[in-house]
Every structure is written in structure tokens, then in C-alpha cells.
Amino acid sequence: MKTIKTFPFVPTNIDVQQIEPNKARISAxxxxxxxxxxxxxxIRRLLMSSSIGYAIVGVKINGVTHEFDSIRGITEDVSLFVINLRKLQFVIKNxxxxQIVVNYxxxxxxxxxxxxxxxxxxxxxxxxxxxATINDDAKIExxxxxxxxxxYVSSEDIRSIILDTFIPVDAYFTPVKSVVYEIENVLVKDDPTFEKVIFDIETDGRISAIDAFKNAMQIMDSQMSIFKSELKITSVSNNDTEPESNENKILFQKLDVLNFSARCSNCLDKKGLKYIGELVLMEESELKSIKNLGKRSYDEIVDKVKEIGYQIGSKLPNNVKEMLYKKLNK
Structure with a gap:
């Protein structure tokens, strides 16, 4: 029997199967x-377009000035050697x-x-x-x-962000090879119209299918977080008081919007930090004292906070601090 609902049913079941090292089936x-x-x-679009991967963006060969040159004692010329290098799928272990520069x-x-x-x-x-094939009297560095x-980032775009001594290379970062989803009907309390979503995901090995799915969820959450913030209607009184400024609104957003690395996010989460304003209010010594927060993670936080126009330990207006404390104590 149909009933009148005031809120849609929230899914309660998820099944994650790793079929092969690079294949997974996820259903909810x-x-x-x-x-x-x-x-x-x-979700499929995010998996195909925004999954994190690794790729060569620049090549420098000792004694070579341009990509149409040749290499003494090497069967392949520079352009063919670079094409072969582009086929490689790397993973940075750290x-x-x-970014990393590797010498050979x-x-x-x-x-x-x-x-x-x-x-x-x-x-x-x-x-x-x-x-490539190297002759017995040859050397390549x-x-x-x-x-x-x-x-995907084209070599022309990469040319402007690497040193002139490197040959820019088209970069294909996307590690996801395919994402197929199916929607099946499932029975819930005599109602057969409920749906089950099944994803079949395959990657090329630079990242596991399950990690790719997790990354897609993090990206979706960070993109949607702007809509999670409280919507406030600001009224203007008869004395023409100006509406509240947008300048400090970023302080009341969740830390997710800053897209911290996994290690950095874990440290902040264990500390119980939720909002950007909490970071801005912290003193440097307090931030450095967070357990397992290394120098690299500390520098990442400082840089991200600078990008939004603040510094660690910033002095905020009293009314902004009061609003932030109220939000934290809810």
C-alpha cells in the first residue's frame, strides 16, 4: 500500500567486490x-574525468636539443623514443x-x-x-x-609550466579504463519499484578501482559542500545598514573544500577540526603539535590557507569569531 512520504528512502546496503586487482563491482x-x-x-562522469593518475609531462635527454633530433648509438630517434615513453604507466611511490624528476x-x-x-x-x-635499443658503444642519459x-593536459599547455630544457609531453592522467552501471529493481516491503545501482569499474593499474571510486566520492562531496552551508537571508534595516560581507564566508565552510591530501585530512579529522575558520584561528605552535602532522602536511595547510587569503593565527573580527564559535558549539 502506497503511503505519503515526507523524505525519500535512504539506501542502507552497499556491496564492494574486488574482482581483479584493477576491477571492482560496487552496488548500493x-x-x-x-x-x-x-x-x-x-558518479560515472567523475570517475572517467576526475580520477587521479600519474603521467610523464616532460623528457630531457642528455645531448639532445629538440624532439626531432637523433641519439648517437640508439636505434630510435628522439621522437619515437618519446612516443614509447608516453606509453608507460607510472606510479609515484610517495x-x-x-611531481618528481627521475634520472636514468x-x-x-x-x-x-x-x-x-x-x-x-x-x-x-x-x-x-x-x-629503445642501445648499441654496445653507446650511452643514454x-x-x-x-x-x-x-x-588530459596537452603538451602545449605543459610547455609553459616546465623548464625549457625539457621536451613537453601530452599527459593522459586518467587511470580509469571503463565504468559501466546497471540499475535493477529490488523489493522493499512489497514495493518492487525500488532501485539497485551496480557499478563495474576497471582501471589500468595506476590506481585500484576501489580507490578510484573513493576519490570520485571525495570530489563529489567537496563540489557539493558549497550547497551544504547554511543559507541565510540578510535583511537591510531602515537605516540602510549594509548586508553582511561575503569576505569571511569561506571561514564557515567545511575543510573538504580545500582538497587536502589524504594524510593531511586524516590528521585534521582526528584532531576534530571541521571548518576552515578553525584552522585560521589556530596558532602555528598549536597546528604543529597535531599528532602525526609532518612538515610536508603543515606546509600544505599553510599554503592552502594562503590561497584563500588568510594566514594561520590570523586575527579575525570579534563578530566573525563569535559566529564561528556558535557554529562549532551547535
């Missing part, structure tokens, strides 16, 4: 009729690093494969990729700039 249910596609489609040197007769570029700093997901990023 039950959703109200029509909610399945409303939820599934934007997940806190967003090879000499003597050798067939160079992706596996030869593995070291303590980076891993290569597709080690069987052929790169080269450096790679590997970046963490999302989506």
Missing part, C-alpha cells in the same frame, strides 16, 4: 524510483608527492624496456613496454618529470 540499494540514474550518471643512465648493448625504469621512487605498471593529475 535500495534507492527510490528514479534516484538510481540521478546518482549513477554523475603518494604525498605531486644506461650504457652498453641493451634492449630497454619499461621494467628498467623501476626504482625506489617510481613503479611501472606496464613493464613490458619496449622503449635522460630525465623524466612525472606528475600526479587528472584528465
Amino acid at each position: 540499494y535500495p534507492f527510490e524510483t528514479g534516484y538510481g540514474i540521478t546518482i549513477a550518471h554523475p 603518494t604525498e608527492q605531486t 643512465s644506461f650504457s652498453g648493448e641493451k634492449v630497454l624496456f619499461g621494467s628498467d625504469l623501476k626504482n625506489d621512487e617510481v613503479d611501472v605498471i606496464n613493464p613490458d613496454v619496449y622503449l 635522460f630525465s623524466l618529470i612525472i606528475n600526479k593529475g587528472i584528465g
Whole structure:
């Protein structure tokens, strides 16, 4: 029997299956009729467009001045060697690093494969990729700039952000190969119209399918957080008092909007911090004393706070502090 609802049913079940190292099936249910596609489609788009991956953005070869040059003693010319390098799928082992420069040197007769570029700093997901053939009297020295990023960035855009000594490379960061979703009907209390959303996700190995899904959820949450903030209607009195300024509204938003790294977010979360204003009000010594917060994470916080126009330990107007304390004590 149908009833009049005042709030849509909230899903209560989720099932996560890792089918292969790079494949996962994630399902959630039950959703109200029509909610399945409303939820599934934007999640798929985020997975395909905004999943974090790693890619080469620049190549520097010793003795080479441009990409149409040749390398003495190497079968491949520079352009073909760079094309082969572009096929590699790297992972930076230190997940806190967003960019790394890796140096390589090879000499003597050798067939160079992706596996030869593995070291303590980076891993290569597709080690069987052929790169070049080196003659017995030849030597090649080269450096790679590997970046963490999302989506696709053209070599022309990269040219302006790397050193002139490096050859810019088209960067394909997206590690997700495919996302397919299905919507099935499920029975809830004699009502067969509820929906179950099933995602089948496959990545290329630079990130696991489950981690890709988690990242997509974090991005969606941070993008939607702007709508979570309290909406206030400011009235203007007869004495023409100006409405409240927008200048300090960022202080009342959740920390998620600053997109901190996972380690940084975990430290702040364990401390019980929720709002940007809390960070701004903290003294440097207090921030540094947070358990497990290293220098890299501290610097990240300082930089993010500067980006929004504040500093750690800023002196805020009394009325702003009072409003912030009220929000924290709710």
C-alpha cells in the first residue's frame, strides 16, 4: 500500500567486490524510483574525468636539443623514443608527492624496456613496454618529470609550466579504463519499484578501482559542500545598514573544500577540526603539535590557507569569531 512520504528512502546496503586487482563491482540499494540514474550518471562522469593518475609531462635527454633530433648509438630517434615513453604507466611511490624528476643512465648493448625504469621512487605498471635499443658503444642519459593529475593536459599547455630544457609531453592522467552501471529493481516491503545501482569499474593499474571510486566520492562531496552551508537571508534595516560581507564566508565552510591530501585530512579529522575558520584561528605552535602532522602536511595547510587569503593565527573580527564559535558549539 502506497503511503505519503515526507523524505525519500535512504539506501542502507552497499556491496564492494574486488574482482581483479584493477576491477571492482560496487552496488548500493535500495534507492527510490528514479534516484538510481540521478546518482549513477554523475558518479560515472567523475570517475572517467576526475580520477587521479600519474603521467610523464616532460623528457630531457642528455645531448639532445629538440624532439626531432637523433641519439648517437640508439636505434630510435628522439621522437619515437618519446612516443614509447608516453606509453608507460607510472606510479609515484610517495603518494604525498605531486611531481618528481627521475634520472636514468644506461650504457652498453641493451634492449630497454619499461621494467628498467623501476626504482625506489617510481613503479611501472606496464613493464613490458619496449622503449629503445642501445648499441654496445653507446650511452643514454635522460630525465623524466612525472606528475600526479587528472584528465588530459596537452603538451602545449605543459610547455609553459616546465623548464625549457625539457621536451613537453601530452599527459593522459586518467587511470580509469571503463565504468559501466546497471540499475535493477529490488523489493522493499512489497514495493518492487525500488532501485539497485551496480557499478563495474576497471582501471589500468595506476590506481585500484576501489580507490578510484573513493576519490570520485571525495570530489563529489567537496563540489557539493558549497550547497551544504547554511543559507541565510540578510535583511537591510531602515537605516540602510549594509548586508553582511561575503569576505569571511569561506571561514564557515567545511575543510573538504580545500582538497587536502589524504594524510593531511586524516590528521585534521582526528584532531576534530571541521571548518576552515578553525584552522585560521589556530596558532602555528598549536597546528604543529597535531599528532602525526609532518612538515610536508603543515606546509600544505599553510599554503592552502594562503590561497584563500588568510594566514594561520590570523586575527579575525570579534563578530566573525563569535559566529564561528556558535557554529562549532551547535
